[in-house]
Amino acid sequence: MIVVKVGGSAGIDYGAVCADLAALWEEGRRFVLVHGGSGETNRVAEALGHPPRFVTSPSGYTSRFTDRETLEIFEMVYCGKVNKGLVERFQRLGVNAVGLSGLDGRIFEGRHKDSVRAVENGKVKVLRGDHTGTVERVNVGLVTLLLDAGYLPVLNPPAVSYGGVAINVDGDRAAAALAAALGAEALLLLSNVPGLLRAFPDEASLIRQIPADDVEGYLEFAQDRMKKKVLGAAEAVRGGVGRVVLGDARAERPVSAALAGAGTVVS
Template identity: 55%
Template sequence: MIVVKLGGTEGLDFSAICADAARLVACGQKLIFVHGGSAEANALGDALGKPPKFITSPSGYTSRYTSRETLEVFLMAVNGKVNSLLTEQLRSLGVNAFGLSGLDGGLMMAARKDSIQSVENGKRKIIRDDYTGKIDSVNTGLLNALLDLDLLPVIAPVAVSTKGEALNVDADRAAAMLAAALRAETLILLTAVPGLLAEFPDESTLIQKLCRAQLPAALEMAQGRMKKKVLGAQEALEGGTARVIIADGRIPQPITAALGGAGTLIQ
């Protein structure tokens, strides 16, 4: 079992990713897709006069501020557009894709955060109206039922709270939780760089391999969105996933390339 997370930023070649997935599925490989959608959500928010706002935690992690209003924009862009178009593209290639989010069937249950801390201009702020959460559980029965039907689940990063609220969850960490819950052999995090870079954005400084003991230092070194990918890798490995690969989603056959040694291997 391979879980593939497709980054939500611009630059990834979704056509190449889907074509590669179709080849692998035709050879009998079981896959699960988890996708982001930041670029589409940002564009829709701008078009609706509701531009996105991002916050940085005291520990340096950046995330989307998600009020109820911006949550609805996020759902329209990510569940409505990105998920549907990815599912359509896979089906056009003969893949029996099944689009859903963590809301559906309680696939991903999460606890809504009562408050979060943000650092702005060196000062800490408490935010209480944020619709984000951390995944507590995964409905593996639902996923296994889909896989048993030879479906390829295409999952949007939205979870559901115990009160039935939709919650924005980080897609990298969602993919990690899914991979761990299913005891997947491999989690591949496709992004718009070749992998983890020692000196971002210099792509010649690619780190080809990390062991678990090196992850705390890698978390300190990683910048921007890469910090969440390294954190997701750590969580997946701790949960039972055998290996994580952070790899380039801009190249031909990106999944096959990652399995063949491209990117940053963490195990």
């Protein structure tokens, strides 16, 4: 069992990811796909007159401030356009995919964090009304029910809080929690870079191997959202996942390439 997370940044080739997954599925390999949609969410939010607001925590992590309106736009894009677009691609390729969010059947569950500490103009402020959180529990039963019945699950944030509220969660870390809960042999985090770069954006500075017991030691090379991927990789290997690959979703056969070790391999 392999969990594949494909991001939502510019340059990602969803067609290549789906075609590669469909070919491997046909050979009998089993996958769960988790996807992002941040680039498209930003575009739709701008078009609807509610531009995205990104905040940086005092420890340097960047996240989307998710008020109720942002959450609804996020759901339109993630659960609607992107998820159904991927499911449609799989259907065209002859793979019976089922698209669900973390809300559906409580697939991704976590605590709702209503306020966030953010650095703005050099000062730390507390912003309230945030609909975010972190995945703490995964409904593995529902995911395996689908897999055992022959369906390819295509999953996305939001998650659901213990109180039943939709919360925006990081997709990489949700995929890491899922991979750990499923006892996956590998987790592939595919994005629009070749992997973790020692000197971003110099693609020649690719870090090819990270030892499983020192993933956090590599956090210093990751800026902004890449930090979440490194953190997700650390959580997955700590949770028993055999191998995490930070790979390139712009490649021709991006899943096969990552499985063959292209990218940054954490093991």
